[in-house]
Amino acid sequence: MNKILKIGLIIIGALAALFVTACIILVLTVDPNDYKPQIAEVVKEQTGRELKFEGDISFNFFPWLGLEVGPMALGNASGFSPSEMVRIKRAEASIRIMPLLSGEVAVGTVVLDGLTLNLAKNKQGVTNWDDLAKGGESSTGKAETATGSETSGKSSQPKSLSVQGVEITNANIVYDDMQAGAKTSINDLSLSIGEVGDKIRFPFELKFHLKLDNPEVDTRPVLTGFAMFDQEAGSIEVDDMKFSLLNLELSGLFFAKSKNDDTSFSAEIKLAQASVRELMKQMGMTPPETSDPKVLENLTADLKVNGSDTEATLETLTVKLDQTLITAEGAVKNFKKPAITINVNVDDIDA
Numbered sequence: 574m575n576k577i578l579k580i581g582l583i584i585i586g587a588l589a590a591l592f593v594t595a596c597i598i599l600v601l602t603v604d605p606n607d608y609k610p611q612i613a614e615v616v617k618e619q620t621g622r623e624l625k626f627e628g629d630i631s632f633n634f635f636p637w638l639g640l641e642v643g644p645m646a647l648g649n650a651s652g653f654s655p656s657e658m659v660r661i662k663r664a665e666a667s668i669r670i671m672p673l674l675s676g677e678v679a680v681g682t683v684v685l686d687g688l689t690l691n692l693a694k695n696k697q698g699v700t701n702w703d704d705l706a707k708g709g710e711s712s713t714g715k716a717e718t719a720t721g722s723e724t725s726g727k728s729s730q731p732k733s734l735s736v737q738g739v740e741i742t743n744a745n746i747v748y749d750d751m752q753a754g755a756k757t758s759i760n761d762l763s764l765s766i767g768e769v770g771d772k773i774r775f776p777f778e779l780k781f782h783l784k785l786d787n788p789e790v791d792t793r794p795v796l797t798g799f800a801m802f803d804q805e806a807g808s809i810e811v812d813d814m815k816f817s818l819l820n821l822e823l824s825g826l827f828f829a830k831s832k833n834d835d836t837s838f839s840a841e842i843k844l845a846q847a848s849v850r851e852l853m854k855q856m857g858m859t860p861p862e863t864s865d866p867k868v869l870e871n872l873t874a875d876l877k878v879n880g881s882d883t884e885a886t887l888e889t890l891t892v893k894l895d896q897t898l899i900t901a902e903g904a905v906k907n908f909k910k911p912a913i914t915i916n917v918n919v920d921d922i923d924a
């Protein structure tokens with residue numbers, strides 16, 4: 574038995590050495606910049622878009638095999654402006670080499686800096702990503718046809734998957750809906766996610782500057798919290814979640830589980846005391862005139878829901894506006910043919 578084990582270890586060691594050697598040869602002998610014209614040509618053939626590399630592509634090596642891309646841009650669809658749909662300043666991703674030999678995937682920190690994304694819908698309802706989406710559906714369909722039932726029932730999932738972190742900085746997204754005559758812009762977006770792995774509680778933070786035309790809104794939302802994945806249970810749990818928007822402050826938690834085609838979820842959301850008058854002002858609306866100037870100043874809410882992929886239940890909804898208390902409960906059965914029930918109680922209304 575010891576001899577067999579020794580032979581097995583020698584074979585594994587030899588394969589590991591061969592894999593590392595191949596990676597070294599790849600990094601030392603292949604310059605990815607030599608292939609930029611070919612990559613751009615393939616993108617042009619497949620999408621009709623111009624792909625421009627304005628910076629270098631470089632490899633990182635051992636213990637992480639990584640790729641870093643400098644400034645690059647993807648052209649816009651015909652008939653849309655500006656000329657570029659996507660632009661980035663820098664992108665970086667890497668993967669740890671040795672864990673791959675045991676079927677584990679360990680991804681390094683994923684970095685995306687200076688993303689500019691211009692999305693648009695013209696007056697005919699056509700978007701500047703329709704051509705890309707149709708191309709993706711076509712290639713997916715071909716792949717499924719080619720593989721047929723050979724891939725069904727087979728799992729390509731790794732034994733474990735971990736990501737050291739995600740850092741998205743200086744992102745700007747614009748959506749121009751010419752059909753509706755409205756424009757939405759998200760500027761200075763940053764997303765930070767801590768180390769993600771099985772049963773590891775990690776922090777996340779999302780911040781951006783949001784501008785809307787209709788209604789006229791200018792605000793800086795912030796979303797923070799902690800999350801944890803359980804690969805064996807097929808679940809995700811989000812806790813200590815806090816979200817601020819305009820003058821609203823929400824907190825809560827969320828849980829979802831999906832295994833063997835069964836999906837379930839639950840959530841609890843709490844709205845801290847807020848002024849309805851101030852909210853209306855920040856949304857460009859004029860608060861109504863009232864004989865009592867102190868009304869519409871104290872709004873709080875609590876919400877508890879749970880459900881599955883076929884139904885949802887509103888366990889409790891409690892809303893308090895000034896001296897008025899509103900409570901509700903209800904359910905939606907069978908999303909395909911919804912049967913809705915709801916009970917609402919209002920204890921008092923100050924007219």
